[in-house]
Amino acid sequence: MSKSTQEMLRFPPVDGLSVRADFDGGAMSSDVGPLILRGLDQQIGLTERLAQAIDDQRHASYITHPLRDLLAQRIFQIGCGDEDGNDANALRRDPLFKLGVERRPLDEAMNLASGPTFSRLENAVSTKDIYRMAQAFVDPFIASYPEAPEVIVIDLDHSEDPTHGQQEFSFYNQYYQSHCYLPLFLFEGLSGKFITAALRPDKRPTGAENAMILKRVMQRLRAAWPETHLVLRGDAHFANPELLALALADGHTDFIFGLAGNRVLSPLAKPFLDANRRRHAVREANARRLHQPLPNRTRSYHEMEYAAGTWPQAFRVILKAEVMAVDDKPRFVVTSLDLPSPECLYRDLYRARGQDENFIKMLKNDLASDRTSDHRFLANHLRLFFACGAYVLHHALRTSVLANTELAQAQPATVILKLFKIAVCVLQYKDRVKLQLPSNCPVKALLHRLTEILFLTPLPDSVTT
Secondary structure, eight states: HHHHHHHHEEEEEETTTEEEOSSSOOOEESHHHHHHHHHHHHTTTTTHHHHHOOOOSSOOGSSSOHHHHHHHHHHHHHHOOSSTTHHHHTTTTTTTHHHHOOOOOOGGGOOOOOOHHHHHHTOOOOHHHHHHHHHHHHHHHHSSSSSOOOOEOOOOOOOOEEOOOSSSEEETTTTTTEEEOOOEEEEETTTTTTEEEEEEBBSSSOOHHHHHHHHHHHHHHHHTTTEEEEEEEEOOGGGGGGHHHHHHSSSTTTEEEOOOOOTTTTHHHHHHHHHHHHHHHHHHHHHHHOOOOOOOOEEEEEEEOOTTTTTSEEEEEEEEOOOOOOOOEEEEEEEEESOOOOHHIIIEEEEEGGHHHHHHHHHIITTOOTTOOEEEEEEEHHHHHHHHHHHHHHHHHIISSSSSSSTTTTHHHIIIIIOOOOOEEEEEEESSSEEEOOOTTHHHHHHHHHHHHHHSOOOOHHOOO
């Protein structure tokens, strides 16, 4: 079978016409996304900051791909839905990805890095490199505010990252019933902006570990925003004395954490649950009498003062006393805030932390932050940071450039499918590159608006200089 026959695609005839296809279209790409992500990266300076955080030990005489180009290539590929390192083998000649990394699109000598190059990079980073990269993510977060905000909410949460095979620091977790890592993610709860992350072994984090990570983040935030009010928010396993003491030591920091019931708190909740049980019975009786739907639940909110034996002092504890048809569901929250009512504090402030789980889902489901299959722990940490970089760019795209459009609230996967995966024909001349997109492109107006914003927005001084 000839090569031309092997590469020929055959389809059923249409209206008497035979339908054939081949791969002789020339310089084409299936992604316009790299150029969009490049424009955002120029505004944020993300890949440049991350590259500066890594101590490049390669000999200068043998460097084909600068560190910043490697990071940009890998982050842009993940941001366009190509999450595997091996995807670089097919995309290293893609003209749009080459343009995204600021290389001539049709010059073979300017092809991008391959999968083995990224494997070497992942296995070359040190603990200090990872630490500096974690700090480097905080800088674009700070720079995303034109002036110091009055208040930010730091949402903390861990998430399961399943592992397979003999991977360093992978342990069995009884709660998830799997071998996994347990990375910590920090987001700004009001905006969804990414702050930083830390890949962790799968063991329950201690209060000292949580406080150590958060203290370093707070020091960097305080250096830029000495008067900004910080609110720490997380579920029950963050309500430990070290984090409470950390918040108390800072004059402009409060906290709101979930709290597990215990032999002291549960008896305090019982009178309120009993009262709501009686109210629920009355509501059910009235509903039956009036032939109305039965109520699902009855709840009320209360507050009390409580101090665990290891806490530095007593704090305000909010109780949500909820009863349902079959059981009681008391929930507790501990906080240093004194102004909001118990209902407002629980319903509007604490429950809003659930949005943090949606941010993590974007990272895991759309940007493959859990693609941590390398044997070495540090290599997997770098892979996590690649996905985090893609999240930062997607968030900036959605909230700044795509604001007030149909994609303003879209998930990264939707943006990739509708905006990035567009066929492009590339023509390179002596003095210019011309990109030809489909005449009937469904997002033509949106692409025009987006590219004009990125083209006309002045670059930061750090980029232009």
